[in-house]
Amino acid sequence: xSDKTLLALSWTPTIAQPGDVRELPESGRDALIVTAxxxxxxxxxxxxxxxxIWHLDGFPSNKSSSKRRLDFSRVPAAFRAVVKAMLxxxxxxxxxxxxxxxxxxxxxxxxxxxxxxxxxxxxKLERLSAVxxxxxxxxxAVCKAHLQPKRSKGEPLSPSGLKGRFKGVEAFHELSQYTDxxxxxxxxxxxxxxxxxxxxxxxxxxxxxxxxxxxxxxALFEGAHQQVERGNEVLNLRDELDAIxxxxxxxxxxGLIWVKNCHLGISGWEGGxxxxxxxxxxxxxACYIVLASTSGCRNHELANLQSGAExxxxxxxxxxxxxMRARSEKTDAGIHDxxxxxxxxxxxxxMERWSAPYQAMxxxxxxxxxxxxxxxxxxxxxQKHRHSLFLGVHAxxxxxxxxxxxxxxxxxxxxxxxxxxxxxxxxxxxFRRKFANYAAHSRFxxxxxxxxxxxxxxxxxxxxxxxxxxxxxxxxxxxxxxIEAELDDIKVDVVDNWLGDKSLAGxxxxxxxxxxxxxxxxxxxxxxxxxxxxxxxxSAIRSNGHAWCTADNDGCVGNTLDRTRCGDCNNAVIDAxxxxxxxxxxxxxxxxxxxxxxxxxxxxRIERDLKRCRDVLxxxxxxxxxx
Numbered sequence: 001x002s003d004k005t006l007l008a009l010s011w012t013p014t015i016a017q018p019g020d021v022r023e024l025p026e027s028g029r030d031a032l033i034v035t036a037x038x039x040x041x042x043x044x045x046x047x048x049x050x051x052x053i054w055h056l057d058g059f060p061s062n063k064s065s066s067k068r069r070l071d072f073s074r075v076p077a078a079f080r081a082v083v084k085a086m087l088x089x090x091x092x093x094x095x096x097x098x099x100x101x102x103x104x105x106x107x108x109x110x111x112x113x114x115x116x117x118x119x120x121x122x123x124k125l126e127r128l129s130a131v132x133x134x135x136x137x138x139x140x141a142v143c144k145a146h147l148q149p150k151r152s153k154g155e156p157l158s159p160s161g162l163k164g165r166f167k168g169v170e171a172f173h174e175l176s177q178y179t180d181x182x183x184x185x186x187x188x189x190x191x192x193x194x195x196x197x198x199x200x201x202x203x204x205x206x207x208x209x210x211x212x213x214x215x216x217x218x219a220l221f222e223g224a225h226q227q228v229e230r231g232n233e234v235l236n237l238r239d240e241l242d243a244i245x246x247x248x249x250x251x252x253x254x255g256l257i258w259v260k261n262c263h264l265g266i267s268g269w270e271g272g273x274x275x276x277x278x279x280x281x282x283x284x285x286a287c288y289i290v291l292a293s294t295s296g297c298r299n300h301e302l303a304n305l306q307s308g309a310e311x312x313x314x315x316x317x318x319x320x321x322x323x324m325r326a327r328s329e330k331t332d333a334g335i336h337d338x339x340x341x342x343x344x345x346x347x348x349x350x351m352e353r354w355s356a357p358y359q360a361m362x363x364x365x366x367x368x369x370x371x372x373x374x375x376x377x378x379x380x381x382x383q384k385h386r387h388s389l390f391l392g393v394h395a396x397x398x399x400x401x402x403x404x405x406x407x408x409x410x411x412x413x414x415x416x417x418x419x420x421x422x423x424x425x426x427x428x429x430x431f432r433r434k435f436a437n438y439a440a441h442s443r444f445x446x447x448x449x450x451x452x453x454x455x456x457x458x459x460x461x462x463x464x465x466x467x468x469x470x471x472x473x474x475x476x477x478x479x480x481x482x483i484e485a486e487l488d489d490i491k492v493d494v495v496d497n498w499l500g501d502k503s504l505a506g507x508x509x510x511x512x513x514x515x516x517x518x519x520x521x522x523x524x525x526x527x528x529x530x531x532x533x534x535x536x537x538x539s540a541i542r543s544n545g546h547a548w549c550t551a552d553n554d555g556c557v558g559n560t561l562d563r564t565r566c567g568d569c570n571n572a573v574i575d576a577x578x579x580x581x582x583x584x585x586x587x588x589x590x591x592x593x594x595x596x597x598x599x600x601x602x603x604x605r606i607e608r609d610l611k612r613c614r615d616v617l618x619x620x621x622x623x624x625x626x627x
Contacts, residue, residue, distance in 0.1 A: 020178035058103035060300035060329040061403040078126035086175035112168030136187035166193025209433045216424045227286035231350045290347040292431035295338040299428040306387040351389040358391040440486035491536040505619035506572030548573040564612040586613040
């Protein structure tokens with residue numbers, strides 16, 4: 001890394017530089033600044049053009065240093081110079097019609113283009129100007145035939161993986177026009193990399209994040225919640241151990257460990273320091289699980305959480321809303337607010353206490369670095385993590401304290417799940433989809449847990465009334481889109497079940513059964529999938545627990561007071577999953593008939609409801625269960 005600095009500049013030092021390196025002498029070209037950072041108001045150069053490794057900026061705090069750089073030694077020697085020229089152009093100016101890229105976009109472009117460069121090297125090509133559409137078409141075939149390593153189960157590349165590779169080739173075509181070795185033609189003159197990636201059914205597999213099963217999620221959340229509930233007890237014990245360590249240094253390292261182990265034993269803790277330190281790590285993981293499960297945040301958004309991130313607002317009816325604020329790198333909006341329940345508030349406050357000693361270690365590091373070199377770029381790096389919550393010690397980096405990386409989180413989560421006896425392959429990005437799925441289910445009246453929280457989320461954008469002028473104005477709109485996508489998936493699954501070969505009850509259910517019997521109705525759609533999607537999109541579907549209601553509003557008494565009414569309602573669909581509910585209700589009503597104090601009106605009401613339940617069970621083909 002360069003130790004040369006630019007002092008007291010009030011502008012980004014790369015702005016005045018040329019947008020490409022054509023016609024520049026080698027000395028002037030190699031001196032160009034690629035990235036720089038500010039340390040206490042002064043610019044410090046991170047990388048120059050001539051460096052073999054470029055250190056990039058603009059990353060979320062959960063990215064390790066190895067994933068924030070470009071190592072040009074990886075590039076085939078014949079293309080190293082032109083790749084540097086292209087990426088310089090990309091870092092400083094971006095692509096046509098877009099602004100300067102973030103660091104992750106640059107690294108992704110570099111990594112996605114590497115297979116293409118190796119393909120050219122295998123063909124013994126040494127210039128981009130020799131690349132033709134035919135060569136690019138052959139590369140497409142190679143990518144589609146490629147099987148990933150065993151750690152990826154030996155599967156072909158996903159559509160998103162193919163798309164990344166092909167768009168990397170398109171980017172190189174565009175950027176090479178600003179070099180001395182331009183690609184003469186677009187790689188696919190009549191189409192695009194995105195279209196090619198999705199052109200065959202074989203590779204048109206869903207890349208959707210796996211949905212954590214309910215039983216796995218409930219066990220995971222319960223295990224995490226229990227640890228959060230007793231978290232202050234663990235941290236009290238940690239503070240006591242820290243106080244022992246701060247006493248006059250009269251003990252050796254082994255002696256201090258012995259004293260701490262004795263203290264743990266007296267406090268009722270079994271297993272000594274080894275087990276206790278593991279419990280501290282598990283507590284951090286438990287807090288993460290609670291926050292990720294109840295907020296819908298991405299991993300890097302939770303990594304960006306800092307002390308003081310929580311606030312509450314109150315609406316006109318006295319309902320308290322809790323909010324959590326962090327920076328999101330997903331959009332240019334930056335700061336986002338997420339509504340969280342009280343369980344998440346407890347986890348957030350616990351992490352503020354958990355992280356305090358680690359934040360102090362970063363503060364001490366900054367002081368030491370300033371004494372050694374006031375313009376050390378690591379000062380700016382340390383300041384980014386100074387107030388973070390999810391911190392850890394990096395043993396391979398001289399025990400530096402930094403925000404945990406996404407890779408570390410996936411390892412911690414897998415270990416946590418394994419310790420609970422779960423076999424599900426857990427990863428950090430699965431929590432966002434689970435949140436969206438649960439919030440979508442709340443729209444159906446199927447509130448599985450944290451009932452009030454998900455009921456609030458089901459209110460679409462009407463949450464605005466709960467916000468004040470200075471807080472809650474930066475909602476994560478992408479999360480609403482994810483919830484809507486889950487809602488659409490649920491509706492499609494429901495309709496797909498309706499259009500099976502099993503009988504339906506309810507007025508709308510009987511109409512669907514009758515409609516399916518007419519082949520002319522089915523010919524309207526090109527295939528079954530189109531039919532299911534069309535009906536799902538055109539129907540207002542929600543669950544009331546004992547039926548699917550398709551009414552435009554929820555004012556029907558069948559949803560609340562007179563539940564057996566759904567059997568005759570033209571808006572109701574009752575399927576096999578509701579059968580046990582009606583059977584239980586039928587048996588309970590039969591017992592009520594023996595009551596002597598219900599009067600004639602009560603008896604008539606019971607007989608009416610009995611008939612409704614009986615009719616539903618008969619329509620569902622369950623008449624043999626009726627005594």
